[in-house]
Amino acid sequence: MGTYLNINNGEESCPKTTEQAKKMAKHAIAVLLFSTVLFILAPESSSFPFQSVSSRRAPKFLGRFSTSKHRNQRPKQLLRYRYETRYFEQRLDHFSFSELPTFNQRYLISSEHWAGADRLGPIFLYCGNEGDIEWFAANTGFVWEIAPSFGAMVVFPEHRYYGNSMPFGSREEAYKDAASLSYLTAEQALADFAVLITNLKRNLSAEACPVILFGGSYGGMLAAWMRLKYPHIAIGALASSAPILQFEDIVPPETFYNIVSSDFKRESASCFNTIKASWNALISEGQKENGLSQLTRMFRLCRELKNTEELANWLDSAYSFLAMVDYPYPSEFLMPLPGYPIREVCRKIDGCPDGTSILERVFEGVGVYYNYTGEVDCFELDDDPHGMDGWNWQACTEMVMPMSSSPDASMFPAYDFNFSAFQEECWTNFKVNPRPRWITTEFGGKDIMTNLKTFGSNIIFSNGFLDPWSGYSVTQNVSDSIVALNTQEGAHHIDLRAATAQDPNWLVEQRATEIKLIKKWLSDYYQAKGATLRSNVETGDRATSM
């Protein structure tokens, strides 16, 4: 590794970097979309490099975003769409008769283009996930854009315990302790959607109007699960980038980091190698006298670095999120970024003059993620990873999605998911015990090809293979009507985003196929509906004549 280890003083780093790092930017604290519980753990037999520093890596989630701490205004994309904001009173526990306070679930609704109940106008229901529903609505342009041609109503219900949908009257009360949080589960959220839409339809005399589900990421998991669990409520689901198989041992836990790594390798092998070598370079530098101070300066951190793991996490986050949002055009989903941002990162890493150190190179690279606008003076590391946020709770209860890293195919340090340590951490943070086998018991996932082959219908699993979550989704056609729509070049639920002038053909085609399939579901439904209305009359005759 000596050949790479060429640490300078920061001042001598790759010149372009110093030009860009000018201003402090609050959004450097990334909006962390649906990341996962990731522990850097040192099994006794492992050669884990960070064990001297700390045994754990923080979970990273969107959860914090849900508090709207980092957003004090409505997402600007939403201004394009017209909707009403309403609230619906929900039971806290749908599955027991315990006497509990109800809460108000927020939902956005637009009937502007709805064909109406008489014409059986469809209802497009987005399954709100772990954050403020306005943010998801703003980033799900696809649903808004196709609704008019379908004559569809659009409904975006918020997930309980996020955004403005807080039980017990306030976020503070809802997140007080394990008792108050105990009803934050996927099953309860699905039941919320079911009760809301059933009620909404009844009030509009729209019982016969077909519902189509949409969702991305965790919302995509909810959409797929809802189609499986509530087929009488929704006739089909588009589950985009939905890692429903990331439970227990269904898919190897290394998959996520292998895909992130592959995304970098496909842009540049030397970029991949530089990043792969950087972790040890970081350790070595951190172990030197004044090493942490040197790193603090080199990485232009706003405060003194406490250990190298903090910095490793910060770098890891950038690479992981870059892989998720490796979109072919400039975007601002998580951070303002250029098109194909990984290409840009690697261009920076590879483009430094000879003699530039590994760490200088990676700093130059992650600048694309953390400081593309060039407004950042110094970088804030994420310093409250263990906050009581919603996704942390979900990950510590039922959404136990193991993640490891193996040096075989990954550019990340090696580590193994360790359930005992995870459990301990959850107990410390929430006083709750995870149930790692519950999701597969409740929703399935194991041997999904066999199980869904003769059961279920009308689900699209859409995936982009640049997206590290695609490795945990369904990527093969299961049956005629449970299909996978994969793109080699797509990233995290890109198909759900609003169309842009720069959309590549494969994306235009993917969306066109989705529209075609949804149309088929609807026409099948209308056909079956006609046939059934007749046979119901017959049944009625039989029932009263007996």
Next chain:
Amino acid sequence: MGTYLNINNGEESCPKTTEQAKKMAKHAIAVLLFSTVLFILAPESSSFPFQSVSSRRAPKFLGRFSTSKHRNQRPKQLLRYRYETRYFEQRLDHFSFSELPTFNQRYLISSEHWAGADRLGPIFLYCGNEGDIEWFAANTGFVWEIAPSFGAMVVFPEHRYYGNSMPFGSREEAYKDAASLSYLTAEQALADFAVLITNLKRNLSAEACPVILFGGSYGGMLAAWMRLKYPHIAIGALASSAPILQFEDIVPPETFYNIVSSDFKRESASCFNTIKASWNALISEGQKENGLSQLTRMFRLCRELKNTEELANWLDSAYSFLAMVDYPYPSEFLMPLPGYPIREVCRKIDGCPDGTSILERVFEGVGVYYNYTGEVDCFELDDDPHGMDGWNWQACTEMVMPMSSSPDASMFPAYDFNFSAFQEECWTNFKVNPRPRWITTEFGGKDIMTNLKTFGSNIIFSNGFLDPWSGYSVTQNVSDSIVALNTQEGAHHIDLRAATAQDPNWLVEQRATEIKLIKKWLSDYYQAKGATLRSNVETGDRATSM
């Protein structure tokens, strides 16, 4: 009505009756299988005959049977089957992370004929319903009898809050109040089955062994719902006499009594007419001076009659249960009875000498039900209808199954289901509010033909059209693999009973078709399984290569 009203002094009733009514029999307090919430209510516009007496009829359920008060020994049929009794620790609330005590669920298990995990031997799982699981196991001979030829393991888990599967350590604690009862729901029961079977399979390395569900009555509803909600856990379900459509307004609420009435009418129109006239005869007699005493003597009651409604309920129960167990051979499911007991009842009613009064005739008739063995000295009326029994709780929470009676086709007094009064009654008894729309939201039911046509597979709805519950079941084929197997002459889940030498051809054929369908489900599964094992290998390759 005067022509019928010919009340004598009891001593002068139809002679055979006096011969039979000899001994007091404890089992005259009927084992009330899966009856329903039935309120005799007087809408202002109705000509309801009992309004002067009391506005309500008691709910009648198996619930009380679950306490084993009337059974102090193992059902004798069970001696034929070899099994072990085990207990499994379950969460009280599967759908939240509230800190609650666990409880032990009883289950009966037999691996005697199981082909084993290596050979993918199937597992037959009976969905325990509202009572002691031994009683259901004793009356579900079909499952025991076919298991050997399938090489199947047999598992009979008990439903929570019944039999020996009591939360909070005892029946007394479990049934203390609404708080302790609040986890007695169908969804929790299904999750119990799912967790139990998943765990059992894992412990036996039998994850790939296919599970087939069985259930009768409420157990049949659970079997159908479980196949719909947990298709990854069970590959098919035989739902016998499962009235999954008796919710809200899916099927006319008069259906039950119309079918009971039709069962009597098909045996004898005069029998039907006698019963139909008897209700007013009863009222008139009760209104006379000493009328209640007269009736007490005429009906050989053990205690003085308080009002005529008590007696009407007692008669109604007999007719309803007779319709359910109108089996073609002698049986002892609810009471010891002859084959085609309704025929026998009508023979008694019609066979009395000219001049026998209506009430004497019906007393003679119901003797077939309450005193077929001739051991009864005097009859006990059910005097604790509002006890905190399990089914009463279920009916007052989610299992709101409306029932009415219309004079058009029914031999019963007219009455309408009145939800407000029902709600009030539930509040009085349990301090709980029913959720009448929840079951259709959670499990569907409305427009079931459309909804299941393109979703779901491998469910048999078996029905006997003599059974009054058949009117609320699925009686038409929905799709190739969701089918209705109806018999004109069958009664309440007769197909699940052990084979007898007297089984008529239609029953032998119905069971043969069930066996054929189950074999098809299994062979489809084994075939899909082979195909999928191969494609999983491919998926694995993809996942690790990225």
